[in-house]
Amino acid sequence: MPVGSTVVITYDGSNNITNSVLFESASFESQLNAQPGTFEVRVKDPNRTLFFETGKELSLTVDGVKLFGGYVTSVERTFPFPVVDTSTINTVDQRQWVLRGVDYNILFDKRVLRDDSNPPDSYLEHFPFFTKDTLDGDLILDLTSDFIDFPxxxxxxxxxxxxPPFDPLNEGTSGEGAWLQQGSLWRAQMQDFAQFSGAVWYIDPNKNLIYRALENSWARWGFSDVPNKQAITTSPATYQHATYGFRELDITEDGSSIVNDAFVWGGSAFGSTDGGTFFWREQNTDSIAEHGLWQFAEAEFGSPLHASQDGVTARARVIVTGDPTSADPANGRGLVYPQYTIRLTWFGHDVPLLSGSPSHLRPGDL
Incomplete structure (x- = not known):
C-alpha cells in the first residue's frame, strides 16, 4: 500500500503549524533565476490561540527535504462561513488565518547597496574601485560581506x-571596474554582473546564494508515459534513466522571446567628442533559418560595462548564445532558443527512494 509523504510547515523558525493547516488550500510556487515564488496557506484556529504577523519566515519540508522558504507578507483573519454566531465567544471555533508571502528571492528587491564602513561620511562617497580582471564570483562575495545587509x-x-565583468573576453587589459552607485538594489547589481556571464543566480530554500554558469542540480529520475520504475542509487548524482508515470501533461513551446540577431552599442553616444562609439552585431544563422529573423537592440552609452569593444562584443554574444567568449557554442543557452513550459502532475508515493528516503524534485533540478 502506498505510504504518504511527511509534510512539515513551520512558522517563525521552529513553530510547527502543520496540523493546523488546511492542506487542500495550501499552495507553494517556486520560480527560476531569482524571481520570487509565492505561497498561500489557510490555518484553522478553533481555540483562538494562534497569532501571526508579517515579516516572519515560513518553510515547507517534505520527507526531510526543504522545498520552500520565505516570508509572510500578508496576514488575513477570516471565517469560512458568511455568518458566525459570536454571542458566546467561547463556543466560536471557526476562526481561520490566511497567510500569504514570497520566497527568499524577494531579498534581491529589499536590500540596497551601501557603504557603512565609516558612517555618515562613507554614505556620501563612491564605492572603492576594483581591477578589471576581478572575477564576478569574487565581487559578489565582496558585495555580500561589505556592501549590503546580507541576512x-x-x-x-x-x-x-x-x-571578469569588466574584462569578459579575458583580454587582460589594465584598468578599473566600478560598482553601481549607493542606493542601487541588490538585484540590479546581480543583473549587472550576470549580463556578461549568462549566469544562473537565485537564493535556494536552504538560504544559500547561487551564482553559476549552468544549473548543476540534477534529478536522478524523470517522467515517461512508458515508465520503467527503475530504482535509483547514490552514484552517479545525475540522471539515471529511471522513469515514473505522470498525469495531466501540458507542454508549450514559446518562441516569443527568441533573439537570433542582437545589436549592441556602447561607449560614447553618436556624434559625441568624448570618445569612440562601439558596436557589435551577433547573429545565429541556424536559428534564423529555422525560426526566422528576430532582432533585439541595446544601446548603453556611458555604461562602464559597455565602454570597450570587448564589453560590447561579449554582451551581444551573451544575449544570443549565453556565452561571452564564443559566437555559437550550441550549448542550449541564450535567447536563440525557444522556451518550453511543461506542466504535469505526479503522485508523491511514486517518488523513488534514495537511501531509504523519497528523492523529491527540487526547484532548479535538471
Missing part, C-alpha cells in the same frame, strides 16, 4: 567565478 543565517557557498 544572518544565509550562505554563499553556491557562488562561483565565471568571468
Amino acid at each position: 544572518a543565517g544565509f550562505t554563499t557557498t553556491g557562488v562561483t567565478n565565471i568571468v
